[in-house]
Amino acid sequence: MTLPVDAQAALATFKHCASWEQRARLLMQWGQRLPELADADKTDANRVHGCESQVWLVGELKDGHWQFTASSDAxxxxxxxxxxxxxxxxxxxxxxxxxxxxxxxxxxxxSRQLSPSRSNGLNAVLQRMRELAL
Known part of the structure; x- marks a missing residue:
């Protein structure tokens, strides 16, 4: 399965990290680049349940391809x-x-830095994406 271009770029960037500290810093930078969701989209209907933190997810189908936007308070x-x-x-x-x-x-x-609750939360986000796509 071919990775999307942005995913390939992320992979290349993270491969250059020698330590967990570098990865953590990079992770925070990726989070800062995440476009802010409009307050109108931060509704209970868009909230992903199964996350300890608050996560909102909006999906849109464009020409047969899914585009998601999301935000979190953490x-x-x-x-x-x-x-x-x-x-x-x-x-x-x-x-x-x-x-x-x-x-x-x-x-x-x-992966080894993901606590079980974070993994469960991310799985809940992916599951919600799959539900929206059905």
Whole structure:
């Protein structure tokens, strides 16, 4: 499965990190680049349940490809969600169903830093994306 261009760029950037501190800094930077969701989109209907932090997700189908926007009140989660978005944005519904989240964060070198609750939260976000795409 070919990675979206933005995902390839993320992978290349994270591969240059020699330490967890560098990865953590980079993760925060990705979170800061995440465009802010409009307050009108921060509704209970768009809230992802299953996350300890508050996460909102909006999806839109454009020409057969999904585009998601998301936000979180937690800095680390914003970074992780930003990296999830570069992995899934532009995918068709069929390809979206096949995204391997643990593999993606493993490739980025972030998997061992994901606590079970963070992993569960990110899985909840991906699951919500798949539900929206159905």
């Amino acid at each position: 800095r680390l989660i914003r970074g992780l969600v930003a990296l999830l978005l570069v992995r899934v944005n532009g995918l068709s519904r069929e390809v979206l169903q096949q995204v391997d989240l643990p593999d993606w964060f493993n490739q980025l070198g972030l």
